[in-house]
Amino acid sequence: MEQPLVQTQCGWVSGRAHEDVHSFLGIPYAKPPVGPLRFLPPEPPAPWQGTRRADAYGDGPIQYAETGFTTIPAYAQDRTLEPPQHFSEDCLTLNIWRPAHSNRPLPVLFWIYGGAYAMGNAAMALYSGEAMAREGAVVVSANYRVGLFGFFAHPSLPKSATNAGLRDLLMALRWVQDNIAAFGGDPNNVTIQGESAGSAAVNTLLVCPQAKGLFHRAISQSFSPFNHDEWAHTRAEMEQRTADYLKTVGIDTLDQAYAAPAESLLGRQADYMAAEFSPYIDGDLLPEPLEQAFLAGHVHDVPVLLGCTANEATVLIGDRQQVTRASIDATFARKYPRHIDTLWNMYGAEAERDPAAALARFRSENTLANMRFYTQVLRRCNASPVYTYLFARQVPGIDCEFYGAYHASEIPYHFGNLAAIARPFTPDDHALSQAMMSFWRTFAKDGQPTAPGQPHWRPYDKAADLWMHLDIPCRFAPLPSPERTDFLQALLAERTGL
Numbered sequence: 001m002e003q004p005l006v007q008t009q010c011g012w013v014s015g016r017a018h019e020d021v022h023s024f025l026g027i028p029y030a031k032p033p034v035g036p037l038r039f040l041p042p043e044p045p046a047p048w049q050g051t052r053r054a055d056a057y058g059d060g061p062i063q064y065a066e067t068g069f070t071t072i073p074a075y076a077q078d079r080t081l082e083p084p085q086h087f088s089e090d091c092l093t094l095n096i097w098r099p100a101h102s103n104r105p106l107p108v109l110f111w112i113y114g115g116a117y118a119m120g121n122a123a124m125a126l127y128s129g130e131a132m133a134r135e136g137a138v139v140v141s142a143n144y145r146v147g148l149f150g151f152f153a154h155p156s157l158p159k160s161a162t163n164a165g166l167r168d169l170l171m172a173l174r175w176v177q178d179n180i181a182a183f184g185g186d187p188n189n190v191t192i193q194g195e196s197a198g199s200a201a202v203n204t205l206l207v208c209p210q211a212k213g214l215f216h217r218a219i220s221q222s223f224s225p226f227n228h229d230e231w232a233h234t235r236a237e238m239e240q241r242t243a244d245y246l247k248t249v250g251i252d253t254l255d256q257a258y259a260a261p262a263e264s265l266l267g268r269q270a271d272y273m274a275a276e277f278s279p280y281i282d283g284d285l286l287p288e289p290l291e292q293a294f295l296a297g298h299v300h301d302v303p304v305l306l307g308c309t310a311n312e313a314t315v316l317i318g319d320r321q322q323v324t325r326a327s328i329d330a331t332f333a334r335k336y337p338r339h340i341d342t343l344w345n346m347y348g349a350e351a352e353r354d355p356a357a358a359l360a361r362f363r364s365e366n367t368l369a370n371m372r373f374y375t376q377v378l379r380r381c382n383a384s385p386v387y388t389y390l391f392a393r394q395v396p397g398i399d400c401e402f403y404g405a406y407h408a409s410e411i412p413y414h415f416g417n418l419a420a421i422a423r424p425f426t427p428d429d430h431a432l433s434q435a436m437m438s439f440w441r442t443f444a445k446d447g448q449p450t451a452p453g454q455p456h457w458r459p460y461d462k463a464a465d466l467w468m469h470l471d472i473p474c475r476f477a478p479l480p481s482p483e484r485t486d487f488l489q490a491l492l493a494e495r496t497g498l
Contacts, residue, residue, distance in 0.1 A: 003055075004100075006181045007068030010047045013054040017100060020042040022135045024096040024183070026058035029142065029166065029175040039152040040090055040256055040493040041160060041167040041384065060121030062144050062262050064269050072457035073156035073396075074315045087121075089262050091147065094142035094172055095122055097129035098184045101358060102136070107444040110176060110215065112169065113140040114196030114408070117278040118147045122419075131416025135441045138185035140176055145355035148245065148265055151277040153238035153295030156254050162235060167203060168209070170285075173214040174267035180369060191444040195408055199223035201279075206300050207293035208285050220306040222407060225290035226370040226377075227335075232289045238280040245275040289485035290352045294374070295333040295496060297381030300496060303447040304378055305440075307467070308371050310480070311404035313363030320356040320402070328359050335366065336491050346484060357402070365481060369488035372479070374462050377498070384457035387449055390479065392471040395431055397423045410470070429474040 003014045004022040012122055015024035030042035065087065091387065092447065098106070111127055121143035129139025146299040150165025177187045182469045192203045192215045202218050205211040233241065249267040251257050257265070266272065281289055293299065317323055328351055333338045343362070344351075351358035368390070378386050391410040403409075412418050414436040418425045438451035449457045449468075455476040457468050465482075469475045479485055 003467035005051065005301050006030070006182050008182060010045050010156050011049065012051040014051050014445075015210070016055045016129065020100045021130045022098050022100050023130065025050075026056055026093045026095065027054050028058075028092060029094050029172050031094040032150075033092060033164070034089045036264075037162065038340055039149065039164060041164055041413060042171040057095065057123035058143060059088040059091050060123060060430075061091040061143055061147075062087050062089055062149050062245075062266070063115075063119040063121075063146055064272070065165060071228075074397070074406050074409075077398050078423070088424045091121075091143045091145065092168060094175065095129070095141055096180075096183050096185075097139045098346075099133055099136060101183050105181065105189070105346065106136060106138045106184055107441070108140060108176060108185040108187070108424075109182055109444050110190055110192045111139065112192065112194035112198035112201045113141070114198040114345040115146065115198070115199075116273070117151065117165070117197045118273060120146060121198070126412055126417055126420045127415065128417055128420070129415070132437060132441060133415070135437050137441050137444060138180060140172075140180070140185075142169065143246060144172070147272065147277045148238075148242070148261070148275070149317045151238065151279065152235050152257075152278065153235055153242045154254050154257075155239055160284065161460050163279050163285050166201070166204065166279045166285055169205065170208070170210055170214065173211070177214060179384065189444070190214065190215045191237070193219035193221070193440075194223075195221035195411055196223055196279075200208075200225075200228070203290060204279050204286065204296075206302075206304075207290060207298055209287070210285055215302065217303045217442070217444060219306060220374075221410065222308040222312060222367070222371075222372040224367070225294050226373055226496065227366075227370050232291070232474055233276070233278070233280040235280055235282045238277075238304065240371045241275045241277075245271060245413075245451035246378065248296060250428065252271055252313050260353075263328040280287065291496065294377050294381070299378065299381055299386050302384040303386070303390070305374060305445070305449060306371060307385040307391065309364075309405040309407060309409055310390055310392040311360065311364050312367045312407045314403045315406045315408075317359050317365065323356040323359050323442075325351055325355055328355060328362070330360070331359060339491060342441060346487070365484050368479065369485045369492060373489050373498075374464075376462055379460060379462065384401065386446070387457055387468070388460045389468040389470055393429070395423065410436070413437075432470065432472055432474070436470060439468075439470075 007497050015022050039116045091394045120144045132139050145165040180187050192202050199220045200223045202220045250272045347362050349360045391405050395409045396403050413433040418439045435451040435454050439449040443449040454474050
């Protein structure tokens, strides 16, 4: 089969054809951030001579090869976290999937992976855009620097040398603006999409002044900009966190940090995660904390589709057997210290039967309350519509009665990649996947999610408070447990003064 060829602004690339989809993998969108460019903002890529092969994923960003996720039964039975073969600093590449035949510009879906800003990569089979391209979209995924390499902060660096990982995403989006038309995509119809930390990045781009005009819609999955103080650091705080972490690996100066081999900067994973490397308030890309930006209405006015899974926290509480009443009490005290007694009245009976289930339910319902609060803030400050969903499908597999619709479980459905993970999926699961692909693609196409044979998905209206429940069957209905959700959202409104 003849290789597809496309001319980018830096030169020709040759991809690969599979049935009715063309893929172009590992295209550099910036210079390798190595040597003196380590920790610095990305620079435009250098042109190349001849035709560059784009038939294999690029290396993932520097990170720990093994993560704690593989010990959680809901994830361990999947192949969803399969890493690329290599991690390196030379990681700033992107991937594109397009239909083999199209005579019109297509909507562009730009995927941002999650991983707590410390891990993740665009090479996972779970994120392949092939099935979505077959539906009639151009799909782009891009590696960006994570952890220390993405969010390093030091007082001796230039003022503009902040939030390198976020600047990577901006550079990739600019590359899309300059080049995606050559691949059949519409640069005037780009939808950014992410889950978990990828959703946090979407939210960040929604309030980043430099992102204006680089995208036209947004899909935010399972992350609200509210109630996440762990990712609300100032530059000075991140400089101190960076310095404290570097001391754990024997680094005292900026010169030493530049001279050290990349892998030697990965010390104890517990220390690394405790540093919470993530986008920080730098007065440039992020002039103010996310919460303040959204509450003040400093948000790009674009249509947004957002939601979460029904059982977000079943995979986020750690080892089920280790959860105790003391664990729950500590969580209540950390989240809502003034309302511990009321929370025990709400969740205490379930905690007696199964502490892990009670903690997971509280955290899941708290996430849903956060997402609804986020929705209502967007509706208050923007004219564009917001579409809300609750992914409620109990994903089949080991211990599925407990894990239910767990964090990130919707991803293979909306990508059409159920085959990428080892689960006993049924025809119903495949039908739901087809519906979700249609919802996501049509939202990217014209801002209105629709799917054949599915309920009409109306924009969010506070008075009706109806959400699209993504399940078999899909239904447009109120949220479950509204009393708890109302109470938890009221606590958030109390804290923010809204």
